[in-house]
Amino acid sequence: MKKNIILTLLLIYPFVAHTFDHNHTLYDNILKKNIKLIDKGIQSKVNYSALKKDSKKFEKYLTQLSAVTKKEFDSWSKNQQLSFLINAYNAFTIELILKNYPVKSIKETGSFFKGPWKVKFINLIGKKISLDDIEHELIRKKGIYDEPRIHFAVVCASIGCPAIQNEAFTAEKLDLMLEKGLINFLSDQTRNRYNKREKVFEVSKIFKWYDGDFKKRYGSVIKLLNSYGKYITAKPSKNITDIEYLNYDWNLNDTK
Secondary structure (H helix, E strand, O other), rough: OOHHHHHEEEEHHHHHOOOOOOOOOHHHHHHHHEEEEEEEOOEEEEOOHHHHOOOHHHHHHHHHOOOOOHHHHHHOOHHHHHHHHHHHHHHHHHHHHHHHOOOOOOHHOOOOOOOOOOOEEEEOOOOOOOOOHHHHHHOOOOOOOOOOOHHOOOOOOOOOOOOOOOOOOOOOHHHHHHHHHHHHHOOOOOOEEOOOOOEEEEEEEEEHHHHHHHHHHHHHHHHHHHOOOHOOOOOOOOOOOOOEEEEOOOOEOOOO
């Protein structure tokens, strides 16, 4: 009888030990400790120096991400999958910076032949892939998630990017956090604003690069901007029809 109980526990234990934490608790604690929120979270910066000095917990989280198999991933809900992919993109972007730190820009990483987003340094869902693979082949792949607000959630370690939030994405909070990311980004007048003199929206190039994604959900970038106009600095009462794109700041989103 005792022998049977032991055998049963041995069979169960590996399953329990490898069940993925969908609260992303370890990563959540790391973000809370190392992300500096500015202006109530409209902007944020990462303390890469502190992370590099104390990287064991961060490396443990990356190992947890890499341990997830395709079979396990496919068994999850869509919200669990998308939260996982957003966290993975941001976490592996941070890892890329830490590997090369100190740097002034993510563009200084990568290799001579490939930019940082093309280098396949990530072990995820049973494959060796790149940041571009996560964003474009997994997150943006047609018909799976169709969620344009991810462009305010995935962060490329640059000042021009949306602010990285100081908590992990989870299935339960996914919609709330995606909406928060969009609103915070539009509220940031260094990235998006209304020019009263020229009577145009001056907005991030993110809206140009992913115009098609926003068109599917909101009809057009202009319609999106007018719908969320109350969050844009100096937005007038009437709708605006013209937009101009601001230069993108690729400097590192470092606390330094």
